[in-house]
Amino acid sequence: MEVRNKLYKNQGIHVITALFTVEEGITKVLLIKRKNNPFKGDWVLTGGALYNNEDLEEGAYREIKEKTGIENINIKQFKAFGKVNRSPVMRMVAIGFIGVIDWKSVKVLRETKNTSNADWFPIDKIPPLGFDHEEILHDALIQLQKEIVKSNILKSLFPDGVTLPELQKTYEAILNKKFDRRNFRKKMLNLDLIEDTNKVDKFEGNKPAKVYKFKENIKGKDIF
Amino acid sequence: MEVRNKLYKNQGIHVITALFTVEEGITKVLLIKRKNNPFKGDWVLTGGALYNNEDLEEGAYREIKEKTGIENINIKQFKAFGKVNRSPVMRMVAIGFIGVIDWKSVKVLRETKNTSNADWFPIDKIPPLGFDHEEILHDALIQLQKEIVKSNILKSLFPDGVTLPELQKTYEAILNKKFDRRNFRKKMLNLDLIEDTNKVDKFEGNKPAKVYKFKENIKGKDIF
DNA sequence: ACAAAAGTGTTGACTTTACACCCATGG
């Protein structure tokens, strides 16, 4: 259908993903530099316009792949952003996603026709962002903090499994808190997010540590 | 801007609210009957097209007021729905909200130019719905169940405060579970959602019960 | 005085927190 009514003609949808990683105990987010107007030269989160022939998640995946070359990650929709003037060009509503990825597995951050650069930024050193992406990133980080205690969203950070000391350092980075080693272990195993493998690996010390992996299906715990 | 590219021209945004109430221990949702195509004659959730001059929440409020006459409620955005063919007319993405309202305070369910009827339906007796509103309602109910244990979303159900037996019956209706009276009381007061008033009121028995009210600002409890 | 619902407290099971010592390995 061709829209005539000025009240709601010329609307569009953005799919925007805050892609996080944790590197050496530092939480980082992937930003790309815009090559075109609006916000030419500004850093923004990964994303762009949704196509008519794709579902929301598909669009987000496509944008991630187009702008960064990254494939095969899990993302989770968390909120829509729709302030009237969030885009200077036309009325756009953004559907926000979060995703987590192992920075070691990202080989290529592509130069594409829409982006001139892409890089990981520590979340406490974020440059000014275009559109309303500072707001989206802020909410995305809060959502990430909620997700990691009730889902396997961190699974993709550790494709080969993870040791508990390594996992603890990751949680401490994302939640910005320190934990007791013994209690963290008990809590993690109790949350039912991870399970033992028979492997061991070395993290920071010389003593090999047991390797765990995130479960496929998580059943959250209820308050009532 | 006028959109030319066929990949993303003619898109639009719906704002859809699942408006709940609890009446006599039965959880109900407000449905309206469509007067026009598409889905003429079908029941749907409250909502419609977002205008260019309003934020998402404003649009949801306007639709609620236009279609039902209801004003002054709290709503909360919970999820976006964007399957390619969710609207047969053109590409529409729906932003879903939930809201709760005291059925006693709804005097008029209006006949408007777009709706021929509106009524509360028990959630286990929902007729076939137009668009993807069955999916939206399903997710909305799950969200409502999560919200009531961590926010004051039920506040608007009880504008004059609520007794604990009444509140318990409400929780049991929404969560579809029974609770022990003493433990429910302890849990509720511990969740820090409600506070004592000095009033008493009668609910089902002859003995007056203490009246509580929902707090304005809720600080949720953390798992870590 | 009786019926009907409101209010209240305790115990045992479990969970959470705080805390300190030994272990395995590489150099």
Add this chain to the structure above:
DNA sequence: CCATGGGTGTAAAGTCAACACTTTTGT
């Protein structure tokens, strides 16, 4: 053999689930 981080147990405090009797009021 020593330095580094990995692994483990316990006791005290707090939380949660199960359970029964007394109180208030209307009729």
